Amino acid sequence: MPETLTAPPGPxxxxxxxxxxxxxxxxxxxxxxxxxxxxxxxxLAFLRFGPVGVFRKGFPPVEELTVERITxxxxxxxxxxxxxxxxxxxxxxxxxxxxxxxxxxxxxxRTLGRLERRTVTIPYPWVEGEPVAVKLVTATGLTFDxxxxxxxxxxRASGRFVGTFALLGIYAxxxxxxxxxxxxxxxxTLERRxxxxxxxxTVGLLVFLGVDALGEALEFAGRVPGPYQGTGLVLLxxxxxxxxxxxxxxxxxxxxxxxxxxxxxxxxxxGIGLHNLGEGLLIGSAYAxxxxxxxxxxxxxxLIHNTTEGLGIVAPLARERPAPGRLLLLGALAGVPTVxxxxxxxxxxxxxxxxxxxxxxxxxxxxxxxxxxRMLAGREGGAxxxxxxxxxxxxxxxxxxxxGLLVPA
Amino acid sequence: MYVDDGPTAGVEPxxxxxxxxxxxxxxxxxxxxxxxxxxxxxxxxxRHAAAAGLAGVxxxxxxxxxxxxxxxxxxxxxLRPGGFDPAAFLGHFDGGKVSRLASGQxxxxxxxxxxxxxxxxxxxxxxxxxxxxxxxxxxxIRCTEGDRLRVRxxxxxxxxxxxxxxxxxxxxxxxxxxxxxxxxxxxxEFDAEPFGLHLYHCHAVPLKRHLHKGLYGTFIIDPRGGRxxxxxxxxxxxxxxxxxxxxxxxxxxxxxxxHYQKHPIPVRLGELVRxxxxxxxxxxxxxxxxxxxxxxxxxxxxxDLERYEYTDTVMLCQGERAVLEFSFKYPGKYMFHAHQSEFxxxxxxxxxxxxxxxxx
Numbered sequence: 001m002p003e004t005l006t007a008p009p010g011p012x013x014x015x016x017x018x019x020x021x022x023x024x025x026x027x028x029x030x031x032x033x034x035x036x037x038x039x040x041x042x043x044l045a046f047l048r049f050g051p052v053g054v055f056r057k058g059f060p061p062v063e064e065l066t067v068e069r070i071t072x073x074x075x076x077x078x079x080x081x082x083x084x085x086x087x088x089x090x091x092x093x094x095x096x097x098x099x100x101x102x103x104x105x106x107x108x109x110r111t112l113g114r115l116e117r118r119t120v121t122i123p124y125p126w127v128e129g130e131p132v133a134v135k136l137v138t139a140t141g142l143t144f145d146x147x148x149x150x151x152x153x154x155x156r157a158s159g160r161f162v163g164t165f166a167l168l169g170i171y172a173x174x175x176x177x178x179x180x181x182x183x184x185x186x187x188x189t190l191e192r193r194x195x196x197x198x199x200x201x202t203v204g205l206l207v208f209l210g211v212d213a214l215g216e217a218l219e220f221a222g223r224v225p226g227p228y229q230g231t232g233l234v235l236l237x238x239x240x241x242x243x244x245x246x247x248x249x250x251x252x253x254x255x256x257x258x259x260x261x262x263x264x265x266x267x268x269x270x271g272i273g274l275h276n277l278g279e280g281l282l283i284g285s286a287y288a289x290x291x292x293x294x295x296x297x298x299x300x301x302x303l304i305h306n307t308t309e310g311l312g313i314v315a316p317l318a319r320e321r322p323a324p325g326r327l328l329l330l331g332a333l334a335g336v337p338t339v340x341x342x343x344x345x346x347x348x349x350x351x352x353x354x355x356x357x358x359x360x361x362x363x364x365x366x367x368x369x370x371x372x373x374r375m376l377a378g379r380e381g382g383a384x385x386x387x388x389x390x391x392x393x394x395x396x397x398x399x400x401x402x403x404g405l406l407v408p409a
Numbered sequence: 410m411y412v413d414d415g416p417t418a419g420v421e422p423x424x425x426x427x428x429x430x431x432x433x434x435x436x437x438x439x440x441x442x443x444x445x446x447x448x449x450x451x452x453x454x455x456r457h458a459a460a461a462g463l464a465g466v467x468x469x470x471x472x473x474x475x476x477x478x479x480x481x482x483x484x485x486x487x488l489r490p491g492g493f494d495p496a497a498f499l500g501h502f503d504g505g506k507v508s509r510l511a512s513g514q515x516x517x518x519x520x521x522x523x524x525x526x527x528x529x530x531x532x533x534x535x536x537x538x539x540x541x542x543x544x545x546x547x548x549x550i551r552c553t554e555g556d557r558l559r560v561r562x563x564x565x566x567x568x569x570x571x572x573x574x575x576x577x578x579x580x581x582x583x584x585x586x587x588x589x590x591x592x593x594x595x596x597x598e599f600d601a602e603p604f605g606l607h608l609y610h611c612h613a614v615p616l617k618r619h620l621h622k623g624l625y626g627t628f629i630i631d632p633r634g635g636r637x638x639x640x641x642x643x644x645x646x647x648x649x650x651x652x653x654x655x656x657x658x659x660x661x662x663x664x665x666x667x668h669y670q671k672h673p674i675p676v677r678l679g680e681l682v683r684x685x686x687x688x689x690x691x692x693x694x695x696x697x698x699x700x701x702x703x704x705x706x707x708x709x710x711x712x713d714l715e716r717y718e719y720t721d722t723v724m725l726c727q728g729e730r731a732v733l734e735f736s737f738k739y740p741g742k743y744m745f746h747a748h749q750s751e752f753x754x755x756x757x758x759x760x761x762x763x764x765x766x767x768x769x
Contacts, residue, residue: 141651
């Protein structure tokens with residue numbers, strides 16, 4: 001082991017480590033473990049003897065609490081879920097509600113270690129329809145805020161609410177997708193170049209949805225507790241999803257053959273489905289947090305907006321003779337996630353998962369766009385930049401933009 | 410008249426609630442889930458009814474819980490033992506080291522040291538304060554009109570400080586230009602005049618910070634003939650901006666949020682109570698005191714023994730003060746608090762517990 005730490009057998013071994021060198025002075029795993037061991041020693045030494053102590057003495061402790069969610073389980077009660085998102089322990093000393101010190105209890109000790117969570121229960125007579133502001137005061141006097149914009153009892157996972165959220169999801173996601181599928185007979189009457197136009201239009205729709213979802217993902221990323229790195233989470237979802245989908249797609253395919261229209265349609269449906277999951281989340285959380293008007297606008301907006309998604313799914317199938325059952329499955333793949341999203345958004349609310357869902361949606365859409373692009377480019381004269389196809393792409397963006405006007409930001 | 414007999418003069422130990430503390434109760438309530446609201450209600454409502462006195466009886470469903478009761482609207486927990494004791498501070502007056510000058514004039518000597526110290530402004534909430542003698546508010550300095558005062562001031566802090574006394578004195582004793590550097594000292598010497606309720610505070614700049622950090626105290630000059638015997642209490646209205654955003658998270662009299670609400674001040678039925686009320690609240694233009702179930706005679710600045718206002722609410726600007734005198738006609742619990750609801754709800758509330766039997 002000391003040999004590993006001091007020096008490799010020769011300078012050449014260091015110069016080209018990735019090259020499969022013929023030297024066998026040490027087993028391969030030991031060569032890999034050496035730097036790791038050294039790193040561990042350095043980290044320990046830094047934590048133990050490093051210059052950080054100077055700063056610790058000179059500055060007040062860095063406290064960071066994130067209020068993840070405030071629920072109103074019944075009249076006269078607030079529940080605040082908090083996580084210590086900072087590097088130092090934080091002690092919750094007092095709780096202020098609407099600028100008044102208030103009695104409260106915690107489901108554990110008052111001091112939270114890094115990434116520890118607590119639920120603060122506050123017997124507070126909140127007023128239906130009015131905002132509630134909660135301030136947690138730490139032992140050092142720092143305050144961390146949370147707010148309920150419109151106080152209303154938080155829906156519990158009762159049969160009635162499960163049904164209601166399902167219905168909302170069906171309205172916003174399932175019905176419009178199936179409506180869009182009805183364009184298939186029309187597509188089948190078209191010449192190939194017009195089919196390509198509609199495929200390009202699908203690309204436009206998807207690009208718009210992808211950018212839209214990316215915006216949402218980044219917005220929610222800002223609310224993710226610091227150590228969970230909201231922006232990094234977005235990157236993981238956006239980059240990881242197409243990599244995973246791509247690898248899966250290659251496995252399922254025999255040889256290097258191009259994707260079949262059905263495979264493309266399935267991909268499109270899956271991508272749209274993941275995006276719709278995000279839309280469901282928005283709808284669910286809007287209703288759950290009492291923003292009824294917003295939720296209703298979201299449903300109506302998505303209803304119109306998503307009709308075009310069905311068109312996107314059937315565009316690759318214009319030359320196929322699909323069995324109705326398979327079409328239904330595709331519609332369900334794209335639409336039903338809206339219902340699931342509405343449930344998740346309505347009953348739990350975690351910026352972490354919301355961010356990840358949106359990011360995965362973006363990644364899935366990116367993957368679909370890539371496949372469609374190759375499909376168009378592979379065809380004779382069907383490149384996306386041909387005037388008609390470019391017009392289709394632009395039309396897709398415009399359609400989404402126009403119907404998107406119906407959805408409140 | 411006051412006596413200089415240590416920090417616990419005139420005040421009996423704070424009343425303690427037998428059995429469960431509220432916090433324990435709440436914790437138990439959480440374990441029991443839905444039991445919380447009913448349990449808290451069962452405790453809070455009858456006690457509130459008792460406080461209402463006479464024939465008033467509060468009835469209502471336990472499902473209301475503690476809602477609407479002042480029991481639920483307050484800072485939770487208790488102060489760390491061994492720190493500042495608001496109950497002791499309330500009745501403590503510092504007469505200094507008394508001797509007589511050759512001329513026959515009474516000489517009172519005080520030692521005041523400015524030092525940095527973390528203080529507890531609500532249970533569990535610590536504030537990095539600048540203090541006189543390690544406490545906020547600083548010691549209540551008390552003397553009689555015409556006394557010679559000698560105040561030895563040492564600055565053991567890391568910022569320049571002074572003591573600026575309100576009252577009449579020569580320019581060089583004003584503490585506004587004689588800034589004392591860290592490690593430095595200064596001797597203030599002047600004759601006490603005029604009689605009344607004054608205050609002292611640091612006059613180094615920035616003023617707002619030096620005051621808000623805690624460098625202030627009460628300065629009482631008694632009239633030569635004294636005032637009628639009474640139960641005397643000092644209340645300094647102050648506030649603390651714990652997160653330094655320019656607004657107070659904690660309001661109080663004598664520093665600790667809700668302390669006299671959780672530990673009512675015992676008062677004897679019919680006894681004359683004299684309240685020395687000083688406003689040093691920072692970041693808010695005015696503060697106020699409202700007394701329940703009673704009215705008080707208000708002597709503004711305390712510089713006049715005759716004229717007074719008979720009222721139940723007094724409003725004071727920053728630096729203003731008033732002597733309030735009252736006695737209770739009925740036994741029971743009576744609130745006093747800022748009539749600015751926000752100040753009251755963030756800690757500036759207390760209770761007088763009026764009993765027929767004499768207190769210690």
